[in-house]
Amino acid sequence: MIEIENVSKSYIKGAKIIDDLNLKIKDGEILGFIGPNGAGKTTVIKMITGILNIDEGDILIDGKSIQNEPYEAKKSIGFTPDNPDMFLNLKGIEYLNFVADIYKVGKEERIKVIKELSKKFEIEGALNEKIENYSHGMRQKIVIIGVLLHNPKNWILDEPITGLDPKAIYDLKIMMKEHAKKGNVVFFSTHILEVAENLCDRVAIINKGKILFLGTIEELKNKMKENNSLEELFMEIIKND
């Protein structure tokens, strides 16, 4: 479970980019974080994962504060960043082994997950290649496999769909659903509203550092009293803000 409690953040004094944000993502839930560019999505994700300091408030990961108990909190996070250009000089298998070591994944478990996921993503033949020779989509896939190696209780993804081919998008969506079904949190940001509409249990629409809407798609439609697509509802909410 991820609990964001009264979190504020500003890069320049007096100009809050995130303003008193509250959000609770329950176990077994997929929550889509949507908003226009510069809304604060990535800032929130960076605060949840410990990349950015929190100015005010706190974030709890399974009850552990990311500020006060970062080691314990980070153990239950799996983070897929928006930029998959990681450790380009390592071979795919070296990278996965390195991540497995960091998260203390046992030998049998790591071999099982690597075999299963690399087959699913059709990159098993490239595992002995350097990541610098991978395409953008392949890099994204290897990062996702790395994240899932330790079966994180809280899977956080920043724009995960970008650069993936249609089959990989489909596989990823299935994986996210399966991960949530096991009682884990899946929290992701996206620009692609269709993905959020099909996949999420709830969506949070953020703009100018504030959550404008939090609920299911049905609740959103009821609120707007219109039977429009999520795209139209999203545009309506942003316009009203």
Place this chain on the structure above:
Amino acid sequence: MIKNIVLLTKISTRNFWKNFNLFNKDTKKINKKSIYVWLFLIVIMAITYLSNELLSMLEDYGQLQIFPNILFAIAIVIMFIQIIIASMNILYFSKDIEYMLPMPIRTEELLLSRVNTLINMLYGVELLFMLIPLILYGASIMAPLSYYVFVIVVLMLLPVFPTVLVTILTLIIMKFIKKIKNKNAFQICVTLLAILFIVFAEVIFIKGVTSNQIDQELIEVNVNHISESINSSFIVINPLISILNQDQIFLNLLKVISVYVLMYAILIWIGNKTYIKNILKTTVYNKNRHQKEINFEKQCKIHKPITSYIKNEWKSLLKNAIFFIQTIYPIALTMIMLIFIAVYFKIGAVAKNQELSETLNGMNLTLEGVCIIFGIIQVLCSMPNISITSISRQGKNAVFMKYIPISLYKQFWVKNIPQIVISSVISIIVVILAKLLFPAISIWQIILLILTGMIIGVVNSFLMLIVDMKRPILDWKSEVDIFKQNGNKIFQYVWTIIAILLLMYIRKICENLNVYFGILVMFIFFAIVFVIINVIIIKQIKKNKLFKNII
């Protein structure tokens, strides 16, 4: 054709000089905010000082006329090393080459523009290392105005020789390579081989000349023979020096130009046959993938997180050609040269000169000597630039360290390990070489010197990593930018000066103490500095300040 060469040269040269930000884009005046302007000034001041010292020393020995020989001998070696390191990148692995391939550009146009870019790079080296010494030399011998005109002519002509020679060699090497499977390993190997070839050639030549004369001549005079031998091994150097001395100007100019015409003819002939084909070998390397089977049992071994992290730090340094060439490679080369010079001096000059041998054998270690040893260690430790680029080398993915479950303090330590290992090796080698040259240094003094040298290296590494953490360069386009456009290096230079001044100050305080106590005081001083730095790091991490800029 010439129009295209000029255009292509202009583009690549402008890009090269733009990196230094020497001039303000709006006012076109010197950019005082550019770190390079200040670095150039510092280097020029140092070169001026050293040249003055050398000139007055030579004047005392009545050997003023050998100054150009020494200068050209040093400069040509620097130029060769520079050009070997840069040539592979500019000729074959530069990112813009792939964009140029579809354009209607002839082979010789592309090749000559690349050669011109390399030559322009060496003009920068000349500007730093040769112009002022030659002006000072001119002033010392009260040369006429025409001397300065010939200085410009000679400086214009000199870089052509190493550049064209290395380019021809590179073209030939590439011709015999069928396929490049690993770009990084290939770059490292070719650069290593070329440098070793140059060093080996120098060694054989110097040995041939000096061994005959070492018995009769003083070491100071011998410098002339070494420099002469270097210069005569590169056929245009002596004619260029003669032009400078206004000795048979037209004949020597004709010699140089004839050599250059011949070299360019060979370059264009080989280039036309091989250059584009060679480039294609480098651009298709990653498309010929072999799908190797994974041996999961072998390749999925379990390590402790920290062990895996340390291994990964080393891999990032050793597996990337640019990182390796810019960090470990220069210091490894310097250490090999130092070992060679010291051993050669010991078995050559010292063994054959009884008086010199007795003097060195009888010299006890003094605090001045200790200061010099630690000064050398500090200067050498400042060369690898490993800690000062530790975070920057990771680029945008440096944030990885912030979301993994390993404490930031532990990660800070681990990131220091490569530089600390290199610094420790430097300390051990320098102290052993000191023992080799001055046998009177006792075993306890050696142990104390090595330990203190190591702690100096550790302090240097910690400080430089703090600099990189506070001011990381994460948004780079090419790996070279981390080293070439890194203003943080000024902190390394400043700390090196401060450390040497501190050592000199401690020496002054301990003037009347036994040398053992002197070294011990230096050790304790740097150990205290180390503890203070650690306390500051822990506090900064607790306040979320140290890693704040890695986002």
